Amino acid sequence: MDHYLEVFVKVVEKGNFSKAAEDLHMTQPAVSQYIKVLEESVGARLLERSNKFVRLNKAGEIVFHHAKEILALYSNMQYLIDDLTNKASGPIAIGASYTFGEYILPHIIARLQAKYPLITPTIQIHNTKEIIDLVQTHQLDIGIVEGQINEKIPNVEIVSEDKMVIVASPLHPLLKEQSKRKISELGKETWILREKGSGTREAAEHLFQHFNFTPKKIMEFGSTQVIKESVEAGLGISLLSQWAIKKELMYGFLEIVDVEGLPFKRNFSILTSSPYQTKALQQFIETLRDYLGD
Structure with missing residues (x-):
C-alpha cells in the first residue's frame, strides 16, 4: 500500500499524471491504475481530473495529509533498521x-x-x-x-x-x-x-x-x-x-x-x-x- 500512496502523493505534487509518471519512471496508464486501485481501496474518489491538471477533492485532502505522514513514518522505520548495522549516514x-x-x-x-x-x-x-x-x-x-x-x-x-x-x-x-x-x-x-x-x-x-x-x-x-x-x-x-x-x-x-x-x-x-x-x-x-x- 505504501507504493500506492507514494504514487498518489507524486501525482498531487506534480499536478498531473504524465509528470508524475516521468518522475516515478512509470507509464502514465500504470500511474492511472495505481490511483484507481487506491480510490477503490479507500472507497472514495480522491482526485478531480481534467485534460490539463488534477486537483484534490475533500476526500483526497484527507488521504494526502495522512499519506505524507505514513510515508515519512515508513521511511524512518527503514532508516532505523538499516542504521543498526551501519555507520552514521x-x-x-x-x-x-x-x-x-x-x-x-x-x-x-x-x-x-x-x-x-x-x-x-x-x-x-x-x-x-x-x-x-x-x-x-x-x-x-x-x-x-x-x-x-x-x-x-x-x-x-x-x-x-x-x-x-x-x-x-x-x-x-x-x-x-x-x-x-x-x-x-x-x-x-x-x-x-x-x-x-x-x-x-x-x-x-x-x-x-x-x-x-x-x-x-x-x-x-x-x-x-x-x-x-x-x-x-x-x-x-x-x-x-x-x-x-x-x-x-x-x-x-x-x-x-x-x-x-x-x-x-x-x-x-x-x-x-x-x-x-x-x-x-x-x-x-x-x-x-x-x-x-x-
Missing part, C-alpha cells in the same frame, strides 16, 4: 525557527559535515509554531525552536539558554548617555518586531508583560535581517538574540541599549518526531550540544 530532516536556523544552525551543520560526511541533512526554516507542527506530523526528524513550548508534546528537551537584548543604531539618542535606562523610558520609541507566531515576537511580548509595558508604536517585519537593517537605519529599536547580532556589534552597525533587567532570557529546545533515533540523528544532536556548550 543517511538523511536527516532538520527544522529550526528563524534565529536558530539562520545564525546558529549553519555552523553546527558545517561541524557535522566535517566529521560525518555521509550524513545528508536537509533544512527547513519556519517560525516556531510551524516547526512544531512539522515535527508532530513526522515531516521533520528534529526541530529546534526558541521560546516557550505551550503544548504538551513528547520528546522535548531544553538544550541552551538564549540572551536577548535591545538594540539601536549607534546614532540613536538612547545611546548618547551612558547610564542604564528603565524600560518605561522606551515607551515612545518605535519597536520593530517579528510577526506573531515567531519565537522572537513571543519573547518581546513576554518582555512587555513582565515589565507591564506597552509600546505606543510597533512595526512588524517577517525577517530578522530586515529588522536589523531597519534598526541600523534609525527606524526604531528592537529586541534581538545576541546570536543574531554578533557581526553587527563587531563592526559597530548596532549597539546594545543598557536597560535595567536585561538581557531577557529564553530557551532553545529540541523536539523529535520519535523516541527512536538513527545514528545520524544522534550525532547531529551531539554536535549541536558541543557547539552550544563551546
Whole structure:
C-alpha cells in the first residue's frame, strides 16, 4: 500500500499524471491504475481530473495529509533498521525557527559535515509554531525552536539558554548617555518586531508583560535581517538574540541599549518526531550540544 500512496502523493505534487509518471519512471496508464486501485481501496474518489491538471477533492485532502505522514513514518522505520548495522549516514530532516536556523544552525551543520560526511541533512526554516507542527506530523526528524513550548508534546528537551537584548543604531539618542535606562523610558520609541507566531515576537511580548509595558508604536517585519537593517537605519529599536547580532556589534552597525533587567532570557529546545533515533540523528544532536556548550 505504501507504493500506492507514494504514487498518489507524486501525482498531487506534480499536478498531473504524465509528470508524475516521468518522475516515478512509470507509464502514465500504470500511474492511472495505481490511483484507481487506491480510490477503490479507500472507497472514495480522491482526485478531480481534467485534460490539463488534477486537483484534490475533500476526500483526497484527507488521504494526502495522512499519506505524507505514513510515508515519512515508513521511511524512518527503514532508516532505523538499516542504521543498526551501519555507520552514521543517511538523511536527516532538520527544522529550526528563524534565529536558530539562520545564525546558529549553519555552523553546527558545517561541524557535522566535517566529521560525518555521509550524513545528508536537509533544512527547513519556519517560525516556531510551524516547526512544531512539522515535527508532530513526522515531516521533520528534529526541530529546534526558541521560546516557550505551550503544548504538551513528547520528546522535548531544553538544550541552551538564549540572551536577548535591545538594540539601536549607534546614532540613536538612547545611546548618547551612558547610564542604564528603565524600560518605561522606551515607551515612545518605535519597536520593530517579528510577526506573531515567531519565537522572537513571543519573547518581546513576554518582555512587555513582565515589565507591564506597552509600546505606543510597533512595526512588524517577517525577517530578522530586515529588522536589523531597519534598526541600523534609525527606524526604531528592537529586541534581538545576541546570536543574531554578533557581526553587527563587531563592526559597530548596532549597539546594545543598557536597560535595567536585561538581557531577557529564553530557551532553545529540541523536539523529535520519535523516541527512536538513527545514528545520524544522534550525532547531529551531539554536535549541536558541543557547539552550544563551546
